[in-house]
Amino acid sequence: MSTRTLISPAQLARPRGKALYWTVFAVVVVAFTLVFLGPLYWMASSGVKDAQEVVQTPPTLVPKSFTPGNYSRAWDVMGLSTLLFNTLFYAFGALAFQLVLDVAAAYSLSKLRPVLGKAILGMMLATLMIPATVLVVPQYLTVLDVPIVHRNLLNTPWAIWLPSVTNAFNIFLLKRFFDSVPKELLDAASMDGASPMRILWSIVLPISRPIIGVVSIFAVVGVWKDFLWPMLTLPDPSKQTLNVGIYSLSNGVPVNVLIAALTIASLPTLIVFLVFQRNIMSGLTAGGLKG
Structure with a gap:
C-alpha cells in the first residue's frame, strides 16, 4: 500500500x-x-x-x-574576552549543577517512585505555565537575602547557578527518557546486588547519552542567551555576561562596532546548533529503546 x-x-x-x-x-x-x-x-x-x-x-x-x-576593535574596546570567559564560566557551572541534580530528580521520579511522586511531577510541570517575568521579583528578593543562611548572592556565580538548577522542562525530558528504559534490565542488575546509585551510574546514564546531550545544550544556551536576570544580579562590570556587558557599553561605541560585537556574541550558540542539531532532534524524539 x-x-x-x-x-x-x-x-x-x-x-x-x-x-x-x-x-x-x-x-x-x-x-x-x-x-x-x-x-x-x-x-x-x-x-x-x-x-x-x-x-x-x-x-x-x-x-x-x-x-x-x-571586529578586532569590538573585541578590544568592549572587552569581549573577559565577558566571554564569564559567560562560559556561568554556563558550564549551571550545566554541572543541572546534570547532577536534574538527573537525580528525574531518575527518582521515574524509577524509584517516591511517595506523592506523581503529584510532585504535576506541580513541577505546572510551573512551566508561569511566565518567567513573574518570578523575577521573588527570585531577586531570595538572592538578595537567602533564607536561613542570610547571604547576599549578588555579583556571585551562585545567583546564576541556583535558579537554573530547578528546570522543570529538562527534568521532564530526562524522566520521559528514563521511563523508556526496560524495567527488566534494572531488575536484573538489582538481583546481581547493584544499588540504585550503581544502576544509575553503570546502566541508565550510558544509554541516556542522547537526552543528556540535549539537556546539556539547553542548559548552556539558556544561560548564554539570558539577559534580564544577569543584568539584575551582576551589576559589577567585571562579572557581567556577554549580553549584559555589550548592552552596558553600547552607548559610547559606534553602531558598526556594536553590531560586530553582537555578531561575535552570537557565533558560539550558532556553531553549537549547527554541530549538534542532529543530536538535538534525536534526543527530543527519543522515547524508546530498540530491543
Missing part, C-alpha cells in the same frame, strides 16, 4: 506536474532561507561597514566600505 501524499505519483510523473512541483519547492526553500538567514547576513555584513553606511537608508545589500577591523 503506497503512502498518500498531496501530489499523486501519476501527477508527479507528468512533465507539467513535475515542473510545477519543483518550482514550488524551490520558491519555498529560497523564501525560508532568506527569512532565516537574512538577519544573520545583515548582522555579519553590517559589522564590516563604516558607521555612515550602517545607518544609510535604504541599506546596502553588499558592503561598499569593507572594514573587517571593526
